[in-house]
Amino acid sequence: MTQLSPTGNEFVASKGSDLTTSTFTRGTNLSGGTHEVINPATATIETTVELASLQDTDAAIERAAAAFASWRAVAPADRGRLLRRFAELVDAANEELAQLEVRNSGHTIGNARWEAGNVRDVLNYYSAAPERLIGKQIPVAGGIDVTFAEPLGVIGIIVPWNFPMPIAGWGFAPALAAGNTVVLKPAELTPLTAIRLAELALEAGIPPDVFTVLPGKGSIVGQRFVTHPAVRKVCFTGSTSVGQQIMRGAADQVKRITLELGGKSANIVFADSDIEKAAATAPYGVFDNAGQDCCARSRILVEASVYDRFLALLEPAVAGVQVIDPALPEAEMGPLISARQREVVSSYVEGDSVDVAFRGDAPEGPGFWYPPTVVLPRSTSDRVWREEVFGPVVSVLPFTGEADAIAKANDTEYGLSGSIWTRDLGRALRVSRAVEAGNLSVNSHSSVRYSTPFGGFKQSGIGRELGPDALAAFTETKNVFYAND
Ligand code: NAD
Numbered sequence: 255m256t257q258l259s260p261t262g263n264e265f266v267a268s269k270g271s272d273l274t275t276s277t278f279t280r281g282t283n284l285s286g287g288t289h290e291v292i293n294p295a296t297a298t299i300e301t302t303v304e305l306a307s308l309q310d311t312d313a314a315i316e317r318a319a320a321a322f323a324s325w326r327a328v329a330p331a332d333r334g335r336l337l338r339r340f341a342e343l344v345d346a347a348n349e350e351l352a353q354l355e356v357r358n359s360g361h362t363i364g365n366a367r368w369e370a371g372n373v374r375d376v377l378n379y380y381s382a383a384p385e386r387l388i389g390k391q392i393p394v395a396g397g398i399d400v401t402f403a404e405p406l407g408v409i410g411i412i413v414p415w416n417f418p419m420p421i422a423g424w425g426f427a428p429a430l431a432a433g434n435t436v437v438l439k440p441a442e443l444t445p446l447t448a449i450r451l452a453e454l455a456l457e458a459g460i461p462p463d464v465f466t467v468l469p470g471k472g473s474i475v476g477q478r479f480v481t482h483p484a485v486r487k488v489c490f491t492g493s494t495s496v497g498q499q500i501m502r503g504a505a506d507q508v509k510r511i512t513l514e515l516g517g518k519s520a521n522i523v524f525a526d527s528d529i530e531k532a533a534a535t536a537p538y539g540v541f542d543n544a545g546q547d548c549c550a551r552s553r554i555l556v557e558a559s560v561y562d563r564f565l566a567l568l569e570p571a572v573a574g575v576q577v578i579d580p581a582l583p584e585a586e587m588g589p590l591i592s593a594r595q596r597e598v599v600s601s602y603v604e605g606d607s608v609d610v611a612f613r614g615d616a617p618e619g620p621g622f623w624y625p626p627t628v629v630l631p632r633s634t635s636d637r638v639w640r641e642e643v644f645g646p647v648v649s650v651l652p653f654t655g656e657a658d659a660i661a662k663a664n665d666t667e668y669g670l671s672g673s674i675w676t677r678d679l680g681r682a683l684r685v686s687r688a689v690e691a692g693n694l695s696v697n698s699h700s701s702v703r704y705s706t707p708f709g710g711f712k713q714s715g716i717g718r719e720l721g722p723d724a725l726a727a728f729t730e731t732k733n734v735f736y737a738n739d
Contacts, residue, residue, distance in 0.1 A: 303469050325433060366419075401732065476496075521540070557659070609632070
């Protein structure tokens, strides 16, 4: 594995803070320029990271391709042990990784600790996989027919800025478990935890060049993952528009892809539900991570007969969301990732075309803060109702009856997630089967567990991550017939 360090001979990750200082030893000089990492809560520069150039990327891919033969040959039990050791080191570094994420991404400390824990859990979960990559023996005449789950080679993983740690882990853990080598590009804005994870992998004994983190630009490093013939699969999480470009590019080499893209998920509240609970939890179903969550339930559909009551209950719930310094333990929402993202989010709310029902609080002063905001669209063609805002803005509309709820929920190009609130079991069954989305929850807002599949319908993506079947996305099925002769 290559250690990619920012400027100078060592990288001090927690510059200027009272946190434990982490030092990344230097491995390779990167020549693709530099990027200043900004703390979104203070708008101050945290550190500077060297970026990989096209040449650096090619060299890393070639080293990963060379490392593939020996990594796939590591005995399954040993590969599992290495992944468990990696998980132990991630666990031991939980607080350090979490603090790094608070400063790099503005995540609340509670969320960031969960995210580092999720990387540990995903590594542990897939550490059992190398010994369970079981093929089939299929009865045929004249011999024996056997299937093998063969690793693909080098996997390119492209990560967005909204959940830098979990999304990296959902890719690299099963990819490595299946015997592939990995090159991973974090988002330009949020490279710090990925760089640290790569160092922990090396410390755990995962051999050099098996897992390489390449901070860099999407248009250079990410694009090269798509065009380099030694990269056999690209796992991309990010916007639908970039996902479409990656899918087009992958066609040239019939390259395998997994795409996890945008969302505009519905939170459907029926009149027979526990309205108090539905209203109290709705803010957390959309404002978690300041709404920068592909699963954000950003369209609330409320049955007309309880619409006014729901809004009356939602207002104090939104006012109660603790939007404060994300490093404080009681923080429930931090800032947006960047000034640019704040402009994008504001563009959905400012002006005469949108009616703001009410807002929560947000700190004034430096940092990319935006208050939790509830809007009442005038119709389902409003931009704020149709497009992914990726910020703390939720739209609420009434519906009349089950069929209307389903039609409105499905009236979107996306299909990632959603929630259904009802006490009627039959309705829960009917509606959950009718909503076109990959991850639904009934009477809760849960969508992601490492042991269950995650991914989107329609333009929210292709393929599934996590759960028992993720290994299939990182292997090819080979069928071999052995003749009796
Ligand atoms: P983005 O598409 O701008 O960038 C995602 C990643 O792709 C970054 O690492 C970026 O550098 C890289 N990239 C950009 N252009 C590229 C190119 N031409 N070729 C290759 N790589 C390129 O998305 P973002 O703004 O970082 O993240 C927000 C988006 O991600 C939202 O739309 C959100 O819904 C989506 N997302 C989806 C999921 C999911 O699982 N479905 C999870 C998180 C985020």
